[in-house]
Amino acid sequence: MTGAPMVHVVDDDAAFRTSVSRLLIASGYQVADYESATGFLQASQEARPGCILLDVQMPTLGGIQLQEQLAKVSHSWPIVFMTGHGDIPTSVRAIKAGAEDFLSKPVSKQILLEAIERALARYAAMEQSRNELNWFRSLVxxxxxxxxxxxxxxxxxxxxxxxxxxxxxxxxxxxxxxxxxxxxxxxxxxxxxxxxxxxxxxxxxxxxxxxxxx
Missing domain, CATH: 1.10.10.10 (Winged helix-like DNA-binding domain superfamily/Winged helix DNA-binding domain)
Structure with a gap:
């Protein structure tokens, strides 16, 4: 990823999207926000890679269901879940499916930014490893x-x-x-x-x- 790191905020709460987007922009991130998981899915093919800040409960398509759909198409962007309705089974399911973190609303600025930073750092390391493997395969x-x-x-x-x-x-x-x-x-x-x-x-x-x- 080049330039400021990218965060995709997917949440049906407009006030939450606005406040979090302002926080992230002030913290040096580029932000794209979506009012639904379906909206993110439609835009993801052309969107810049980055961390997905994802709500669990949304109309039509929830966060866990979006995570499952992204996995089916080998979409590897890191996901940090945020929810005001989370429970332990849901969080365990999300983490086992590859989520980077599962945060409960409200969450402090420090905890949120640290979670996003960890997610982006791990993603960057995975991308570097993937690029190296592709290079080795091309040589062989x-x-x-x-x-x-x-x-x-x-x-x-x-x-x-x-x-x-x-x-x-x-x-x-x-x-x-x-x-x-x-x-x-x-x-x-x-x-x-x-x-x-x-x-x-x-x-x-x-x-x-x-x-x-x-």
């Missing part, structure tokens, strides 16, 4: 079939001669493939290559039929 995707086979075996600790035997080729050819693997993955050491494989989940024990191919 540049490998040829044979380079991919060598990569899988080398990160499992196989020596060149072992790889050559398993692939039915020469050590010299394996060394050449290893050099290309390191170059394409943009790494300087085997440890870095192993780290990429770990991040992509490629080091799980292979089955008998997939000892080489991923």
């Amino acid at each position: 995707g540049t490998l040829t079939t044979r380079e991919d086979q060598v990569f899988v075996l080398m990160v499992r600790g196989k020596l060149n001669k072992q790889i050559a035997f398993q692939l039915g080729t020469s050590e010299r050819t394996v060394k050449a493939h290893r050099r290309m693997v390191m170059q394409k993955l943009q790494v300087q050491s085997l440890a870095e290559a192993v780290s990429i494989a770990e991040r992509l989940g490629l080091l799980a024990p292979p089955s008998a039929s997939t000892a080489i191919h991923r």
Whole structure:
């Protein structure tokens, strides 16, 4: 996210939306407010990513139901629930479903801002991790079939001669493939290559039929 952090306030109480929006803007946030969960859903595809400050009880579509719908479409923006009608089962359900926090109205300025800050920080960390994984996948995707086979075996600790035997080729050819693997993955050491494989989940024990191919 660039610029001031974004907060989407979804609440059917106009007075609440106005007061919270003023507080958040004064605290350095950009704010978009919605009088209904349906309104947010309609705008979310074009909206800027940010934290969702969400009321639980709203007409037609409640906060928990909105959370469920967003999960179905893999919508990962962090959600902080705020409600004047909350109960423990509802809060537990929301947190288990991935909500960052569940606050009861009225809530102090400090508690609200701290909850939003935590939610945005966690979201930023998740986005960074997701971007790194996508970058690693794109690098691995540049490998040829044979380079991919060598990569899988080398990160499992196989020596060149072992790889050559398993692939039915020469050590010299394996060394050449290893050099290309390191170059394409943009790494300087085997440890870095192993780290990429770990991040992509490629080091799980292979089955008998997939000892080489991923």
